[in-house]
Amino acid sequence: MSQTIPMTREGQIRLKEELKNLIRVERPKVVQDIAEARSHGDLSENAEYDAAKERQAWVEGRIQEINDKLARAQVIDPAELDTDKVVFGAKVTLFDVDSGNEVTYMIVGEDEADLKFGKISINSPVAKALIGHRLDEEVTIKIPSGLKTYEIIDIKYE
CATH class of the missing domain: 3.10.50.30 (Transcription elongation factor, GreA/GreB, C-terminal domain)
Structure with missing residues (x-):
């Protein structure tokens, strides 16, 4: 998908803010949640671990999606x-x-x-x-x- 994505300056700023929050806040929190869930022992029956891993996959996917959109953005004022x-x-x-x-x-x-x-x-x-x-x-x-x-x-x- 190399198609440009039209967006307003406001939309671009909002995406950049979301990306910054995902990288600086959500990603470290998920890593911490995974470490804490691991400390509880057996991972095969650990719902906290599974939930944290799912959250990590979502956060990483969203980071990748936003980076892609920003790279293809055509900002229109x-x-x-x-x-x-x-x-x-x-x-x-x-x-x-x-x-x-x-x-x-x-x-x-x-x-x-x-x-x-x-x-x-x-x-x-x-x-x-x-x-x-x-x-x-x-x-x-x-x-x-x-x-x-x-x-x-x-x-x-x-």
């Missing part, structure tokens, strides 16, 4: 974008034609997506449908509950 179309990093306000409600989404990288904060992944069906569209255009999006029609009423790059 939405404030530097100059376009009238919806692209990665856009904060898009949509008007739901059926319900009359408004919703705002920011299109971000996979690891940054968090619907509670209105951040959707570039790989989500909604983001994929919005990419390339302009202000005042209607977009019909296939979602699990059927088809939704939205009008793009604002596009911002902050």
Whole structure:
């Protein structure tokens, strides 16, 4: 996988912080937990040892995954974008034609997506449908509950 991974500066900083925590805090803690579990004797029936080894495998896997993502990162600063179309990093306000409600989404990288904060992944069906569209255009999006029609009423790059 040599494909680039788009992410915002904020997303890159968050990944670096997680990596730093995994290396400086979680890894040493897991090593300590394994040593302590070993001191309890027979490893064949030692649930603490098994749990610590599983945790170690997860931590090491996550470290490797983050390093890979950071190496392939294409950091995009939405404030530097100059376009009238919806692209990665856009904060898009949509008007739901059926319900009359408004919703705002920011299109971000996979690891940054968090619907509670209105951040959707570039790989989500909604983001994929919005990419390339302009202000005042209607977009019909296939979602699990059927088809939704939205009008793009604002596009911002902050």
